[in-house]
Amino acid sequence: MNYQVNEKGYYGEFGGAYIPEMMVPNIEELRLKYLEIINSYDFRQEFVGLLKHYVGRPSPLYLAKRLSEKYQSNIYLKREDLNHTGSHKINNTIGQILVAKKLGKHRIIAETGAGQHGLATATVCALMGLKCIVYMGAVDVERQAPNVKKMRMLGAEVIPALSGNQTLKDATNEAMRDWINNPVDTHYIIGSVVGPHPYPDMVARFQSVISEEIRWQLEEQTGKENPDRIIACVGGGSNAAGAFYHFLDQEKVELIGVEAAGKGIHTPETAATLTLGTPGVLHSSRSILMQTEDGQITEPYSISAGLDYPGIGPMHANLFKTKRAKYLWATDDEVLEAALELTRLEGIIPALESAHALAALKKIQLKPEEITVVNISGRGDKDMDVYLKYFGY
Amino acid sequence: MNRINKLFQEKKERILSVYFTAGYPNLDDTVPTIQALQKNGVDLVEIGMPFSDPVADGPVIQYSSLVSLQNGMSIRKLFEQLKDIRQTVDIPLILMGYINPILQYGVEAFCRKCNEIGIDGLIIPDLPLNVYEEEFKAVFEANNLHNIFLITPQTSEGRLQLIDSISSGFIYMVSGNSTTGAKSSVSDFQKSYFERVNSLGLKNPRMIGFGISNAETFGNACKYARGAIIGSAFVKAMEGSGTLEQKVSGFINAIVIQS
Ligand SMILES: Cc1ncc(COP(=O)(O)O)c(C=O)c1O
Numbered sequence: 001m002n003y004q005v006n007e008k009g010y011y012g013e014f015g016g017a018y019i020p021e022m023m024v025p026n027i028e029e030l031r032l033k034y035l036e037i038i039n040s041y042d043f044r045q046e047f048v049g050l051l052k053h054y055v056g057r058p059s060p061l062y063l064a065k066r067l068s069e070k071y072q073s074n075i076y077l078k079r080e081d082l083n084h085t086g087s088h089k090i091n092n093t094i095g096q097i098l099v100a101k102k103l104g105k106h107r108i109i110a111e112t113g114a115g116q117h118g119l120a121t122a123t124v125c126a127l128m129g130l131k132c133i134v135y136m137g138a139v140d141v142e143r144q145a146p147n148v149k150k151m152r153m154l155g156a157e158v159i160p161a162l163s164g165n166q167t168l169k170d171a172t173n174e175a176m177r178d179w180i181n182n183p184v185d186t187h188y189i190i191g192s193v194v195g196p197h198p199y200p201d202m203v204a205r206f207q208s209v210i211s212e213e214i215r216w217q218l219e220e221q222t223g224k225e226n227p228d229r230i231i232a233c234v235g236g237g238s239n240a241a242g243a244f245y246h247f248l249d250q251e252k253v254e255l256i257g258v259e260a261a262g263k264g265i266h267t268p269e270t271a272a273t274l275t276l277g278t279p280g281v282l283h284s285s286r287s288i289l290m291q292t293e294d295g296q297i298t299e300p301y302s303i304s305a306g307l308d309y310p311g312i313g314p315m316h317a318n319l320f321k322t323k324r325a326k327y328l329w330a331t332d333d334e335v336l337e338a339a340l341e342l343t344r345l346e347g348i349i350p351a352l353e354s355a356h357a358l359a360a361l362k363k364i365q366l367k368p369e370e371i372t373v374v375n376i377s378g379r380g381d382k383d384m385d386v387y388l389k390y391f392g393y
Numbered sequence: 394m395n396r397i398n399k400l401f402q403e404k405k406e407r408i409l410s411v412y413f414t415a416g417y418p419n420l421d422d423t424v425p426t427i428q429a430l431q432k433n434g435v436d437l438v439e440i441g442m443p444f445s446d447p448v449a450d451g452p453v454i455q456y457s458s459l460v461s462l463q464n465g466m467s468i469r470k471l472f473e474q475l476k477d478i479r480q481t482v483d484i485p486l487i488l489m490g491y492i493n494p495i496l497q498y499g500v501e502a503f504c505r506k507c508n509e510i511g512i513d514g515l516i517i518p519d520l521p522l523n524v525y526e527e528e529f530k531a532v533f534e535a536n537n538l539h540n541i542f543l544i545t546p547q548t549s550e551g552r553l554q555l556i557d558s559i560s561s562g563f564i565y566m567v568s569g570n571s572t573t574g575a576k577s578s579v580s581d582f583q584k585s586y587f588e589r590v591n592s593l594g595l596k597n598p599r600m601i602g603f604g605i606s607n608a609e610t611f612g613n614a615c616k617y618a619r620g621a622i623i624g625s626a627f628v629k630a631m632e633g634s635g636t637l638e639q640k641v642s643g644f645i646n647a648i649v650i651q652s
Contacts, residue, residue: 018492020449020518021543022570024552163455169446176448183547183570281493282446284519294467295497296445 003248003315003324009197012321014288014314017196018281022180026188029103031198037102038095038205050094051209054127055084057091059210061217061373066345073366076227076373078214080239081350087378088207088239089120093189095206097124100187107131107186111175113140113168113235114306114353115147116378117191122156132156135174137167140305147382165299168235168309172283192236193313196284200241200313207242214373215246222371229254229364232375233356234274234327235306237313239377244325255325256364257316258356260302264331271300272329273312274320282310287317303332303386304352306378330359336390338362339380351378352386396485396513397539397562400436401598401619408620409611409649410437410600411627412489414457415474416466417443418631423474426631429641431484434649439516439622440475442468442490449518451574453625468498472506479511487541489516500529504536514539514562526559541565546586550593557595566590566599566618574625575604579613587617608648623648 009015009031019027037043051057060079068075080088093110100108108130112118118134125132134151138160141148151158164170172194179188193200193207211230219225230247232240234257247253262270270276277288282297290298290310302308319325330338339355342348350358354377366372380387387393400408411430415423423440430438443458443466450458478486488507495503495517507515515538520529525540533540539562544553546569556564569575569583579587590599601614602622614621630644631637 016521016524018519018521018524021548022449022545022567022572025547025549163459164445173446173448177451177572180449181571181575183545278497280496281491281519283448291493291497293497294469295494296462296467297493 001322001324003319003322005197005201005315011314011318014286014317015197015200016286018284018286019196020180022183023176023196026179026183027196033103034099034198034202037099038202043098043102046098047095051091055090055094056082057209058213058217059083061214061221063221064346067342070345071361071366072368074371075361076218076371077348078210078243078373078375080210081348081354081376081379085116085120085123086381087116087120087351088210088242089117089191090123091209091242092191092203092206092238093117093120093124095202096187096189097128097130100130100189101128103187105185105187107133107182108189109133109135109175109178109186110189110191111135111168111171112191113137113171113308114304114351115140115144115151115382116306116351118151118156118158119147121189121191122151122154125156126154133178134158135161135171135178137161137165137171139166140168140171143386144305144382167300167305169297169300176283192238193241193315194236194283194285194311200285200315203238204241204245204315207238208245210239210242210375211244211246214243218371218373224371226250226253227373228370229256230373230375231256231258231357231360233258233307233353233377234312234316235260235309235353236311237316239375241313241315243373243375248324255319256360257325257327258360259327259329260304260307260356261329261331262301262303265329269301271302271308271310273310274316274327275329285314287311287314288320303335304356306351306353307356328360328363330356334359334362336387339387340391348376349380350376351380352383354378395537395539395562396483397437400485401563404436406619407615408436408600409434410439410620410622411435411645412439412441412622412624413628413631414441414443414454414461415471416461416464417457417628418460420464420466421474422637423471424478425637426641427478427482427486429638430645431482433642433645435484435645436620437485437487439487439489439624440471442471442488442494444491444494447491449572451572451625453574453629457628468494468503472510475510485513486511487514487516488512492517492519501532504532504538507538508536512538514541516541516565518543522556522559530559543567544590546570546582553590553593553595557597560597563598563600563619564595565622566601568601568603568605568614571603573603576606584617591617611648
């Protein structure tokens with residue numbers, strides 16, 4: 001089976017570009033040019049060069065010995081937390097800023113939840129000398145304050161989104177409205193594998209460097225190219241898409257995405273989209289989302305701002321539907337315990353988002369001979385307030 | 394004949410269309426608002442179906458949508474309210490809203506219900522042209538519903554021709570590059586855009602919308618199209634004090650008489 005996007009911009013029945021006419025010229029321009037741009041020699045040179053010398057790639061693939069001992073198996077961590085700016089988000093923003101430059105755009109807009117994508121966007125804008133505006137839900141501006149300060153120091157304007165739940169969904173609405181009002185000189189750097197085609201495919205390609213590296217690093221360390229399973233957290237789904245990408249056709253590799261269950265999937269305070277959602281259209285693509293019977297999008301909840309989103313990228317909706325990947329969930333409490341466990345066993349403080357992937361280790365059977373790769377999508381600096389409050393240090 | 398086509402056949406200029414959000418300010422204001430609009434001489438009404446995430450809308454319609462949903466509005470509720478509308482209203486009626494609630498209701502069931510009630514057309518900003526042609530067109534036509542497409546200053550000529558070829562009611566000419574409710578007067582940029590579109594010899598009449606807020610902007614827009622659409626300014630006016638009838642007649646009279 002083919003799990004990649006088709007010519008019309010769909011993954012199975014999911015995807016497409018449900019955009020208002022005001023966005024058509026920009027999306028059409030991107031659709032017609034993105035493959036040519038990102039496959040060009042110049043682009044590859046610049047992209048790979050920046051990932052290596054600026055971001056610090058390849059990120060390590062690390063055999064977590066004490067964690068492995070505890071779970072009686074072999075657990076490797078893909079260390080996206082060690083990237084410049086502290087998460088996988090920079091892989092995508094480096095790619096998109098180069099695309100924006102090729103398209104001749106001078107003004108960059110972005111949405112952000114945890115602030116990691118906003119930070120990664122503000123960073124590449126500073127690097128390239130482009131104007132940067134980041135929309136961030138007012139609630140997230142509060143709970144991810146360190147990232148807001150960094151973005152401002154980098155020269156970005158951070159605009160709080162005051163509509164709805166004032167989180168990631170609302171920030172995305174505001175970014176889209178900005179693009180409608182500024183159609184000529186602006187590029188919208190979407191932070192995950194969501195939005196209208198070609199965004200999900202373009203972002204997945206930029207993040208695919210994660211699985212590309214896992215393959216050769218694993219072979220170097222174990223003699224095997226393929227692990228038995230890969231685990232990643234899913235908000236919109238970009239770090240998972242990147243970690244799965246080169247293993248999609250290796251059907252023996254088990255792919256596991258972990259959603260944020262918030263206070264539990266049987267409470268209204270949750271963000272477990274695939275577990276609870278139904279098909280529909282949000283942010284210009286057909287996917288699975290959390291909604292009422294009347295088709296109104298419901299307000300999600302998660303302790304982790306980066307996973308606090310009622311939708312999911314169309315690629316994941318298709319992997320879920322075709323059963324190529326399995327999607328589990330973890331509650332806030334399970335996630336906090338998992339974060340502390342990694343901290344104490346390996347000396348790595350993970351982002352709350354990434355701790356969802358770690359929490360899944362308790363929910364599956366790991367065999368002693370198996371190899372599991374957990375994608376550590378980001379580091380915990382931005383979450384210190386939450387950790388300190390919960391653990392009382 | 395579809396009431397939209399009849400209107401454009403009979404009235405050649407200064408067609409006034411008004412948008413309002415169903416269920417706003419109060420849940421049961423929907424029908425009285427339509428009746429008052431007709432009584433005050435409005436030619437066409439666009440009934441907004443609220444959506445939780447209206448990306449093409451500015452703050453005024455975002456707010457009215459939010460309040461309407463909090464009031465308990467839904468597509469089912471709206472159909473209930475409109476069930477007997479054709480006993481008192483004979484001007485063309487258009488439903489305007491985003492695609493997701495319609496998908497959840499079921500496209501076919503939705504269109505049949507529209508036909509039953511006497512709805513003449515639909516405006517769905519996030520329904521793309523290709524999806525419309527492949528999945529929606531046949532059902533719309535079977536139910537005597539016109540799909541009204543939007544065009545903007547950025548819409549290419551090739552695409553304008555394509556939209557014209559599959560349109561059958563009118564074309565909604567978005568006045569500028571903006572979400573709803575932006576302030577506008579007719580700038581040179583807009584003037585040349587309107588004139589460019591008008592020179593193409595399109596078969597469908599055009600209406601100008603977005604940023605039309607008063608007698609002056611209505612009058613200016615009417616120089617470049619068969620008429621114009623007022624949305625946010627009317628929605629905002631409905632927030633004021635006075636009875637619903639007073640608010641509607643005050644607002645509409647100021648436009649019809651002074652422009
Ligand atoms: C560290 C980290 N991981 C994961 C995510 C979730 O995004 P995605 O599912 O696109 O990887 C975020 C989003 O902000 C993040 O900051």
